[in-house]
Amino acid sequence: MITEALHLNQYLAGFTISIVLSVFLSILCKRFNILLDHPSERKEHSKPVPLVGGLVLFAFVIYLKSSYGFSDLKRELALYIVFGIGLIDDLIELPYYTKLVLQSIAGLLFVSTSHFIFTNNFGLDNLLTFLLFVALLNAFNLIDGINGLLVGVAIIYFAFKLDFVYLPVLFVLLFFNIFDRLFMGDSGAFLIAYLLISHQNTTRDLTKAIVFFGYPMYEIASSFLRRLVLGKNPFKPDRFHLHHIGTLLFGDVFFLIIAYSLTLGFVLLSTKKFGLFIYLGISFLIFFFQLWFIRNNRFINSNGVSKGDEGNLEL
Template identity: 35%
Template sequence: MLEPRVIFDCLVGACTSATAIFMLRRFAVMLGLMDHPDQRKQHAGDVPLVGGLAIFMGITVGAAAYGHFHWFVKILIFTAMLLTVLGALDDRYDLSVRDRLLIQALAILTVIASTGVYIHTLGRIFGYEVNLGWLGPPVTVIAIIGLMNAFNLMDGIDGLAGSLELVSIAAIVLFASPPALQEMVLLLAMLATASLPYLLTNLGFMGRKIFLGDAGSMLIGYLLAWSLVRMSQATQTHLSPVDVLWCVALPVFDTFAVMLRRTRQGKSPFKPDRGHVHHILLDAGLGPRTTLLVLTSVAVSFALIGAFISHLATSAGLNLAAFLFTMMVYIVTVTRVRARQEAKRKRERPAPNRIATNEHAHARLPSR
């Protein structure tokens, strides 16, 4: 249970986030942080991309009010600031994938070098302790970048990324022992409370709509990923490295499904399209709010399934096998559904106008 002082600090962060939304929304055009609709982005009108900046401001002020974080959280917030700025620049100038990945990797390596925290073990898999040794840092870089981009890819309809963030935080508390690593639980509480004003605004309950932007999806994925790494590698918690996967199952599943499909089609795995699970549900006829409700329920279900399996499994290996089997079922299901939707669209595509074709052919004939 969080102490009253901690609750107050979280409320300070939430109020700061709400105030930042009000201020940043007014200057979004001047800052160039506007999202314009196109063939892939089918929202109505230009929308400010300031949600991530507001969330970071809320976390920073809340953390400053608390003032008792140790070195790991301090360096984490500092590098999160760099990535939030990177995300804002990406929203403004559309940076290359290479530049984004390079700066993300440098931020992660800075935390590893400064704190010594990284994935050094995967736990006991089928009776064997899987220690990564020198592979630990590169695996950590890949895992954190992967989760950051997973939340970026899931930010496709109103409220989805924010809702999945709250589900992941609740799942971490469900799996872990709350008294252990209290400062990590507190950081996640500040992330959740600072995100609530954004979520309400994004869903249209608090003034003109705003979007999270790459700044926000990077920030959420980064803090969640590092929290999972820190808590899964500490002996004081009950959060095993395999349990971590269930806490973020839906973003991980969908990212693997999308990247596998793009690779099989000979496309870049980073090339955006309308092939994510939320696009599939929208194309199936569901409305945006219904899609949000369905996917949030699916994410909660995955977390509960993981908690149930973790409780029953006699080893982490069986837990991992259950996770991989669930992911395989998910990938096969969404891939087949999307393939049927694509086939239906091709069948319904209007055939070329035969009369117009004949007239064009006659136009090429020489006159008599």
């Protein structure tokens, strides 16, 4: 009974905190012209949008920690570093190599202090955990390319982990995000990735974790490989991501349904005996389709821009 009341209070607090802070921070950002994603030739929105989704989620995380009592700061230092990297990047746009160095520091702290190690008895468990940690931070950031994608995928993941405490916040953020009232920003993407990878219900089996996080993992792996195949800098952004091609073919709403379905499918596949092999097979099929589309579609130029849409780009 006490636990149910506590959960109810947390749900109400999450709903209230997210609405109040989303509105307040958005007004504040516009008033002082800070933390705004301004329209440009590489953006699709037509007016400045506050990058406050990460701040709202972080405020709720702090609320939860204060409710249960803050644990050892050293043990959770990686959390604050990860969020800080994203927030600084939202403010001044850090070079990719600077972010990678800072993420690596956070990854080393995570491996050394959290006692959360993915294992498949390869003898390289610490290294593989570190690499997956850094990869997932960037993977979740990569899927934050259209409204509703990152937050919707996060909702699916938290639901399957049977952790419903974050859902009121995420549903509020999804609503504001869908209607261009706020973006999650790098701080939001990195924070979501950290909360999921460090979650107590996340499997410790490395191969199952890769399949569970199959959608963002596909995006980062395919992006790196695709750019190499196309003779591009693997660290240089383009508009060949699955969500760019998908929205071009199907529109935003239908592609979100496809992406959510793909996420659900990979989550369910992660529990199967030969899930990794099936996942790799599906991933290769999607990857070859992307390459075929890029090379054969006359409406896409060499920079990944649909003709007639050169003035509406985003990373």
